[in-house]
Each structure stands twice: as C-alpha cells, then as structure tokens.
Amino acid sequence: MSAEFFEDPDGTREQILAATYHTLCEHGYADLTISRIGEEFEKSPSLVYHHYESKDELVLECLEFMIDRFEHRTTDDVDQPRERLEEFFGWLLESNIEVERQQFIALLVELRTLASRDESYRRQFLRSDQVLERYLSNLLNSGIERGEFRECETEQVAAYVLTTLTGVMLRRSTHDIDPAWLEDVRAELEAYLEARVYRE
Amino acid sequence: MSAEFFEDPDGTREQILAATYHTLCEHGYADLTISRIGEEFEKSPSLVYHHYESKDELVLECLEFMIDRFEHRTTDDVDQPRERLEEFFGWLLESNIEVERQQFIALLVELRTLASRDESYRRQFLRSDQVLERYLSNLLNSGIERGEFRECETEQVAAYVLTTLTGVMLRRSTHDIDPAWLEDVRAELEAYLEARVYRE
Incomplete structure (x- = not known):
C-alpha cells in the first residue's frame, strides 16, 4: 500500500481520496481537517464537504480504498515467490527510503493506534492484516508448489512475518530515518527464512 | 515494565507518578488531564500542580521512571537464561491476559506514536529500546556462556526479537483480546529460536 494507488485517480x-491521502501524509491525522483536504483538492473544495461529513469518514474510505487496491493486485499463483517476498520485505526494510515513504509508514501507525479505541478503524486494520497475511501465505504456498520453499505452516509463518514487519513499522515511525537496528533485523529475518522457508 | 513498578510508591x-500511571491506563493519553491525575492522587491534588506544569512533563517522567526501574532490575549474568527469555516473551504473548496488561500495552503504543512528532518522547523510546535490547543480549550471552545457546550474533538476534515483540504490541493493542494470530506467532517464534538460538 502506498502513493502509487493514487497516482492516476479516476x-x-x-x-478526493487522493487529496485526503496527500494531506494525511503531509500533516498527519491529528492536524487533518476537511478544509485542508479541500485546499489539496484544487478542483472544487466545496465538493469535499458535499460528499463527506467528517474527516474520519474520508480517512476510513481512503484506507479501505488502499486495502481494496492491494487485495485486487495480488493473485493466487505467483511466478517468482522469493523475489516477491523480498520485494515485500524490502519496502519496509530498505535503508535510505525517501521522506514520503517514511511519512506514509508513520501515518499508517498513527491511524492504526486509533483502532485501539475506535471500532471503525479496528475493522479496517483487521481486514488489512487479513489481506496481507493472505498475500504472504499465497507467496509461501507458491514457493512450496514450485519446490523452492520447504514444507511449512504457511499461515503460521505469514502471521509471524507480518508481526515482525508491523514491529518494523512502529520502530521506524519513531526512530531516525536510518536506525542501526534495521540492518540487524534485515540480516536476522534473512537467516530465519534460510532456516525455515527457503530451500538451499 | 508494568504496574509492579508502582505497587509500593516511595x-x-x-x-504522583503512580497516580499518573493509573490515570493513563484508565483514560489513555488523549483524555489525560492534570486534574484527573490530581483526582487519582488522593493525598493532595494541588501538589500535582505544584510540581508539574504540563501533562507531558508527568508522562515523560513516568516513562523514564519505568525504564530506570527495568534497567536497574536487570543484571549482567543471568542464572536461567532460557526461562528468563520465555518469561519476557510470555508477558506479551500469553493468551487471556488481564485487562490491565492489555490497557498497558495499548498505552505504550499510544505514547510511542507521539515519538514520531515529539523529540522528548522519541528520546524515551530510543532509550527504552536500547535497554530492552541490552537485556535480551545479556540473556543470550549468558546462555552461550553456559553452553545452553548456540553461538550467534547476540545483538542482531536481540534487535530482531525486540522488533517482533514490538509488532506484537501494536497488533495486540488494536485487535481483540485473544486474536487468532497470537498462537501462530508464539509457535513460529519458538521454531525460530529452536533453529537459531537454543541447543537441542
């Protein structure tokens, strides 16, 4: 999930959702107002008020849109499961990421914490976790079918890896842009996958 | 880190810090006010205003106090490193935890997200991560010295495991009290440790 979903809004x-996304990345949730989204949505700010009553309505629809897009993009059978897996990790584990990705990661964490007290946000993040776990399980199953990965409990591995990546998000959003632990996590995750998932 | 640090305030x-802690657990950071802390601090509410100017000053000192206490409690050489390690994981990974622990986990996540925009909170959580990584490294080194653990990059393993546990915190704070993925994460973390850390 990222900016690419909003590159060519239809x-x-x-x-309006693209304007919400860009305003969120720039100001964060706490400082978000419908009026700021209206300013970002240059076409006609009043249209935003016409369609949406609260900023949460906009943010929740924006989240749902990104989850739908990610779900839609993923397929059951994957051609290069190991490359896809490494791509997926890399998005969160790369060093020197651009400011926009760093902001987006911090934003996802900020929105996710709303879920501890708000049922509507909780529903979105439960779904997002399910979609991501399913994506990871599919990659693992494809790798097993191709003989590239060992037989393993794919749902269990997917839940575990997603949890580690969730930790990366929270730590990245609250540390400097290139923290020392990042290289350690990358290396040890690789060692884990060598031990439990990848065939030699 | 948890309620135990405030059981017998001296x-x-x-x-005052114990009152801050209990008020935070009950109301969360967003709804915290000095006046609520004053109500919880039955002895003399006005004393809270006398000593502290803002709620952040209180919350930051409360965090610092807990980190100090945790750091103080940990020792270099550990008698039963595997048991200590499992105890440490268990605190976050157990099912059916009491509401207070669930609230405390959600609170730590809520405070941690403040660190993405506030340097003072960032400093506390950087330190807390350092203290916890050092604690985990010490356990791993003790296990290696005793011949119970394999030779491994202890700092790397510590950073990785702490990241996974940070992910558990964020997911737990925004899911139901006993999510299905919890058992998966527990089992796969155990499998990882069998493969990389524990000797048969």
Whole structure:
C-alpha cells in the first residue's frame, strides 16, 4: 500500500481520496481537517464537504480504498515467490527510503493506534492484516508448489512475518530515518527464512 | 515494565507518578488531564500542580521512571537464561491476559506514536529500546556462556526479537483480546529460536 494507488485517480471520488491521502501524509491525522483536504483538492473544495461529513469518514474510505487496491493486485499463483517476498520485505526494510515513504509508514501507525479505541478503524486494520497475511501465505504456498520453499505452516509463518514487519513499522515511525537496528533485523529475518522457508 | 513498578510508591514523587500511571491506563493519553491525575492522587491534588506544569512533563517522567526501574532490575549474568527469555516473551504473548496488561500495552503504543512528532518522547523510546535490547543480549550471552545457546550474533538476534515483540504490541493493542494470530506467532517464534538460538 502506498502513493502509487493514487497516482492516476479516476473520477471525483478517487480524486478526493487522493487529496485526503496527500494531506494525511503531509500533516498527519491529528492536524487533518476537511478544509485542508479541500485546499489539496484544487478542483472544487466545496465538493469535499458535499460528499463527506467528517474527516474520519474520508480517512476510513481512503484506507479501505488502499486495502481494496492491494487485495485486487495480488493473485493466487505467483511466478517468482522469493523475489516477491523480498520485494515485500524490502519496502519496509530498505535503508535510505525517501521522506514520503517514511511519512506514509508513520501515518499508517498513527491511524492504526486509533483502532485501539475506535471500532471503525479496528475493522479496517483487521481486514488489512487479513489481506496481507493472505498475500504472504499465497507467496509461501507458491514457493512450496514450485519446490523452492520447504514444507511449512504457511499461515503460521505469514502471521509471524507480518508481526515482525508491523514491529518494523512502529520502530521506524519513531526512530531516525536510518536506525542501526534495521540492518540487524534485515540480516536476522534473512537467516530465519534460510532456516525455515527457503530451500538451499 | 508494568504496574509492579508502582505497587509500593516511595515518597511524594513516586506517588504522583503512580497516580499518573493509573490515570493513563484508565483514560489513555488523549483524555489525560492534570486534574484527573490530581483526582487519582488522593493525598493532595494541588501538589500535582505544584510540581508539574504540563501533562507531558508527568508522562515523560513516568516513562523514564519505568525504564530506570527495568534497567536497574536487570543484571549482567543471568542464572536461567532460557526461562528468563520465555518469561519476557510470555508477558506479551500469553493468551487471556488481564485487562490491565492489555490497557498497558495499548498505552505504550499510544505514547510511542507521539515519538514520531515529539523529540522528548522519541528520546524515551530510543532509550527504552536500547535497554530492552541490552537485556535480551545479556540473556543470550549468558546462555552461550553456559553452553545452553548456540553461538550467534547476540545483538542482531536481540534487535530482531525486540522488533517482533514490538509488532506484537501494536497488533495486540488494536485487535481483540485473544486474536487468532497470537498462537501462530508464539509457535513460529519458538521454531525460530529452536533453529537459531537454543541447543537441542
């Protein structure tokens, strides 16, 4: 999930959601207002008020849109499961990421903490976790079918790896842009996958 | 880190910090006010205003106090490193935890997200991560010295495991009290430690 989903917004609804996404990345949730989204949505700020009553309505729809897009993009059978897996980890584990990705990671964490007290946010993040776990399980199953990965409990591995990556998100969002632990986590995750998932 | 640090507060300062801790657990950071802490601090609410100017000053000192206590409790050489390690994981990975622990986990996550925009909170959580990584490294080194653990990059393993546990915190704070993925994470973390750390 990231900015790419909003690169070419189709129609007014997607344009408003893209404006919400960009405003969120720049100001964070706490400082988000419908009026700021209206400013970002240059076409016609009043249209935002016309379609949405609260900032949460916009943010929740924006989250749902990204989850739908990610879910839609993923397929059951994967051609190069190990490359896809490494790509997925890399998005969170790379050093020297651009400021926009760093902001997006911090934003996802900020929105996720709303879920501890708000049922609507909780529902979105439960779904997002399910979609991501399913994506990881599919990659693992494809690797096993191709003989590239060992037989393993794919759902269990997916839940574990997603949890580690969730930890990376929380730590990254609250540390400097290139923390020392990042290289350690990358190396040890690789060692774990060598031991439990990848065939020699 | 948890309620135990505030069980027997010593002197006015610790009593005020204990009141801050209990108010935080009950109301969360967003709804915290000095006046609520004053109500919890039955002895003399006005003393809280006398000593502290803002709620952040209180919360930051409360965090620092817990980190100091945890750091103070840990020792270099550990008698039963595997048991200590499992105890440490268990605190976060157990099912059916009491509401207070669940609230405390959600609170730590809520405070941690403040660190993405506030340097003072960032400093506390950087230190807390350092203290916890050092604790884990010490356990691993003790296990290696005793011949119970394999030779491994202890700092790397510590950083990785702490990241996974940080992910458990964020996921637990935003899911139901006994999510299905918890058992998966527990089992796969155990498998990882069998493969990389524990000797048969």
